[in-house]
């Protein structure tokens with residue numbers, strides 16, 4: 791994936807809060823020299839305020855956010871740019887929206903145990919996602935279907951190990 795300039799790849803690094811999306815996506819983008827986009831930055835202001843208040847987002851809140859990410863994927867495809875994007879993309883319907891009309895999209899689901907997620911979120915500072923939202927995120931997560939392009943990467947291990955596993959999967963074309 792990503793070797794043919796005529797066929798760009800968009801790697802959507804996904805999973806619940808604390809699974810390491812931002813950490814891994816930055817590392818993968820740096821290693822490959824690909825563009826990087828942070829999905830959190832596409833949230834409308836109202837969504838950020840809701841999350842900061844500890845309220846889970848509902849689907850009506852999420853559609854404009856997902857459409858904004860999808861638009862940015864389309865823009866990268868237009869200029870044939872390889873890109874790594876973070877987006878929790880917890881439900882199949884969200885992922886279908888991102889993929890619709892965008893053949894470059896491959897998903898990478900970071901699979902982290904609930905205990906490790908809690909540890910990470912409790913030690914994290916300066917971020918708007920409180921640990922109390924984790925349970926609703928885990929309940930919402932729909933694993934990747936066999937017919938979805940992408941891979942699930944065990945991600946309880948250290949960031950370097952997770953990044954290496956993702957790069958390896960990209961290199962071997964796993965899940966494409």
Ligand SMILES: Nc1ncnc2c1ncn2[C@@H]1O[C@H](COP(=O)(O)OP(=O)(O)OP(=O)(O)O)[C@@H](O)[C@H]1O
Pocket residue numbers: 805806807808809810811812813814830876878910911913914915919945946947948949950952
């Ligand atoms: N593989 C890892 N091992 C241990 N800690 C990690 C690992 N990856 C990330 N972390 C730490 O866990 C916390 C969450 O990571 P990160 O912010 O990358 O997750 P995220 O999935 O982007 O979360 P969010 O959805 O809330 O943006 C951070 O403090 C980060 O430094």
Ligand SMILES: [Mg+2]
Pocket residue numbers: 811812813830876
């Ligand atoms: Mg993040």
